Amino acid sequence: MSVLIIIDKADGQIKKSSLEALTYGADVAKQLNTTAAALVLGTCTDDLSTLGKYGVGKVYQVVEDSLNNLDAQVYAQVIASVTNQVGANVLIFSHNQTGKSVAARVAANLKAGIVTGACALPDVSNGFVVKKTVFSGKAFANVNINSACKVISLNPNSYKTVATEGSAIIETLNVSVPTAKVKVTGINKVSGEVPLTEAEIVVSGGRGLKGPENWGIILDLAHVLGAATACSRPVGDAHWRPHHEHVGQTGIQIAPNLYIAVGISGAIQHLAGVNRSKVIVVINKDAEAPFFKAADYGIVGDAFEVLPKLTAEIKKLKGIA
Amino acid sequence: MKILVCVSVTPDTTSKIAFKDGNSKFDDAGVQWIINPYDEWYSLVRAIELKEKDASISIHLVTVGNKEAEAVIRKALALGGDEATRINAESNDSYFIAAQIADIANKGAYDLVFTGKETIDYNGSSIGGMVAELMNAPYISLATKFELNGNIATVTREIEGGEEINEVVLPLVVSCQKGIAEQRIPNMRGIMAARTKTLHVVEPIVIDALTNVVNYEMPPAKAGVKLVDADNVAELVRLLHEEAKAI
Ligand SMILES: Cc1cc2nc3c(=O)[nH]c(=O)nc-3n(C[C@H](O)[C@H](O)[C@H](O)COP(=O)(O)OP(=O)(O)OC[C@H]3O[C@@H](n4cnc5c(N)ncnc54)[C@H](O)[C@@H]3O)c2cc1C
Numbered sequence: 077m078s079v080l081i082i083i084d085k086a087d088g089q090i091k092k093s094s095l096e097a098l099t100y101g102a103d104v105a106k107q108l109n110t111t112a113a114a115l116v117l118g119t120c121t122d123d124l125s126t127l128g129k130y131g132v133g134k135v136y137q138v139v140e141d142s143l144n145n146l147d148a149q150v151y152a153q154v155i156a157s158v159t160n161q162v163g164a165n166v167l168i169f170s171h172n173q174t175g176k177s178v179a180a181r182v183a184a185n186l187k188a189g190i191v192t193g194a195c196a197l198p199d200v201s202n203g204f205v206v207k208k209t210v211f212s213g214k215a216f217a218n219v220n221i222n223s224a225c226k227v228i229s230l231n232p233n234s235y236k237t238v239a240t241e242g243s244a245i246i247e248t249l250n251v252s253v254p255t256a257k258v259k260v261t262g263i264n265k266v267s268g269e270v271p272l273t274e275a276e277i278v279v280s281g282g283r284g285l286k287g288p289e290n291w292g293i294i295l296d297l298a299h300v301l302g303a304a305t306a307c308s309r310p311v312g313d314a315h316w317r318p319h320h321e322h323v324g325q326t327g328i329q330i331a332p333n334l335y336i337a338v339g340i341s342g343a344i345q346h347l348a349g350v351n352r353s354k355v356i357v358v359i360n361k362d363a364e365a366p367f368f369k370a371a372d373y374g375i376v377g378d379a380f381e382v383l384p385k386l387t388a389e390i391k392k393l394k395g396i397a
Numbered sequence: 398m399k400i401l402v403c404v405s406v407t408p409d410t411t412s413k414i415a416f417k418d419g420n421s422k423f424d425d426a427g428v429q430w431i432i433n434p435y436d437e438w439y440s441l442v443r444a445i446e447l448k449e450k451d452a453s454i455s456i457h458l459v460t461v462g463n464k465e466a467e468a469v470i471r472k473a474l475a476l477g478g479d480e481a482t483r484i485n486a487e488s489n490d491s492y493f494i495a496a497q498i499a500d501i502a503n504k505g506a507y508d509l510v511f512t513g514k515e516t517i518d519y520n521g522s523s524i525g526g527m528v529a530e531l532m533n534a535p536y537i538s539l540a541t542k543f544e545l546n547g548n549i550a551t552v553t554r555e556i557e558g559g560e561e562i563n564e565v566v567l568p569l570v571v572s573c574q575k576g577i578a579e580q581r582i583p584n585m586r587g588i589m590a591a592r593t594k595t596l597h598v599v600e601p602i603v604i605d606a607l608t609n610v611v612n613y614e615m616p617p618a619k620a621g622v623k624l625v626d627a628d629n630v631a632e633l634v635r636l637l638h639e640e641a642k643a644i
């Protein structure tokens with residue numbers, strides 16, 4: 077009986093959301109009085125022994141070049157084999173794109189109950205109850221997992237990583253890797269951008285900005301804050317901004333530390349994607365905009381006047397000329 | 398070529414979210430039920446587009462739900478699709494639902510199964526992957542583009558900070574999201590045609606649920622907004638830095 081955390085990488089490097097999953101998994105192991113280990117598939121440029129800092133004693137690795145591409149079917153089989161081989165009975169994923177492809181498949185393979193979008197440690201006082209977001213962030217459900225083997229995927233940005241001292245032992249496992257049926261024929265990455273789901277700060281624009289030509293003030297503010305950019309649905313629909321920036325009930329759901337909404341009215345479907353943000357700032361020229369009800373801080377004013385000032389003030393704070 | 402489109406029924410996006418019976422059940426008083434937007438706008442419409450290009454394609458809708466789901470399924474049939482099956486059960490457990498759908502998919506030897514990216518009520522993002530595992534078929538999640546050439550699918554899927562293009566031979570399970578198709582509105586002809594389309598009702602296969610919802614909670618209420626004067630932007634920066642410690 078042990079906890080196994082499945083590590084996700086981008087360009088060979090471990091993602092921040094996986095470090096959150098590691099800390100979370102190590103804490104679950106403590107609750108259950110058992111050990112936690114990590115699993116890395118494919119090649120990784122990071123020094124894996126440093127994962128020990130997040131509370132895992134061991135890092136299992138299946139080194140096989142074909143695993144550098146994600147085929148959910150192959151991943152599920154390999155992860156299920158490793159689970160059986162090392163005797164793990166709680167699996168932790170990050171609820172990011174990779175987790176959404178793989179975690180449920182693994183669960184079906186192992187006949188394990190799964191809770192996706194978890195946002196707190198399980199309550200193990202009576203069963204194994206995991207809190208998850210439902211209704212696109214408008215509520216939470218406490219879900220009990222009845223099966224012996226359990227799978228959890230953790231919402232990004234909902235558990236704080238804690239790094240202490242420690243070094244993990246690396247063990248390479250011999251697992252047969254099936255041939256992938258899915259062939260990757262191309263990858264288009266917007267380089268240099270902060271991925272929206274991992275961003276600490278997000279600056280978001282709505283129809284109040286009037287047109288794509290006005291996005292400079294959003295990008296400037298995002299730039300000084302090291303923030304990712306997002307938009308409301310009509311902005312994505314009108315192709316003012318790329319589809320993948322659309323947040324909300326039918327877009328991406330995010331939970332950054334700080335969400336700055338500019339010229340967005342705050343429709344219920346928009347709020348559903350962003351209301352788990354820790355701090356919300358709303359800038360809108362209409363004092364009656366519903367978004368102010370969901371905000372922590374607000375300015376009633378014209379975005380075209382307020383934003384350049386805000387960018388300038390933040391530059392001052394950060395000592396940027 | 399046979400396509401199975403999974404359709405779930407969810408509360409309308411503007412529904413007030415509240416719970417009853419000691420927070421153990423969703424309070425559906427006054428709630429309007431809709432087709433889960435990801436199923437309606439994206440996966441169903443893409444399936445219909447494929448059929449419009451190739452009339453030999455048949456589209457079959459499947460839902461796991463109670464009798465009330467039927468009105469919503471008729472609406473889905475009005476958009477397109479040849480027939481529908483309702484599996485007569487209600488569950489929140491992803492494995493239970495997926496096993497029901499996989500049973501239909503396996504028996505019917507479907508070439509392609511479409512699901513939505515997630516349901517907007519339970520937010521599982523799980524059914525597609527599970528169905529694929531139970532069919533022993535490849536799975537591509539979060540698809541934003543889907544093209545078919547004979548029995549080879551070219552699918553673009555979302556990855557962190559970009560997209561990846563995949564090629565795979567059918568059978569295949571795909572979860573669909575924005576980009577894959579544009580929302581459509583059913584027309585009168587479709588609505589009339591839907592009335593006469595077959596809606597099978599079958600009983601579920603015996604599957605033990607692996608999870609159960611104990612109860613629900615609402616998020617803690619916000620303390621209320623602190624407004625800063627538009628002429629005093631520096632004060633907002635100070636608050637964000639010193640009070641909220643967000644920058
Ligand atoms: C089923 C369904 C799903 C949906 N899913 C989503 C979703 O996922 N995400 C989403 O965002 N929407 C979604 N919507 C749409 C949603 O209902 C709203 O229509 C949308 O969020 C509005 O976008 P907006 O705030 O940018 O535009 P508007 O509602 O037009 O608001 C523009 C705001 O800008 C302000 N403004 C104007 N000029 C200025 C200025 N110079 N300075 C400052 N402020 C200014 C105005 O006061 C106004 O509040 C969905 C709708 C439905 C029916």
Ligand SMILES: Nc1ncnc2c1ncn2[C@@H]1O[C@H](COP(=O)(O)O)[C@@H](O)[C@H]1O
Nearest residue numbers: 403405461512513515516521522523524
């Ligand atoms: N009860 C259901 N009946 C049919 N399809 C469903 C059901 N629940 C979920 N699905 C499908 O699976 C997708 C993902 O759902 P979920 O994993 O619950 O987020 C949905 O968009 C539907 O396509």
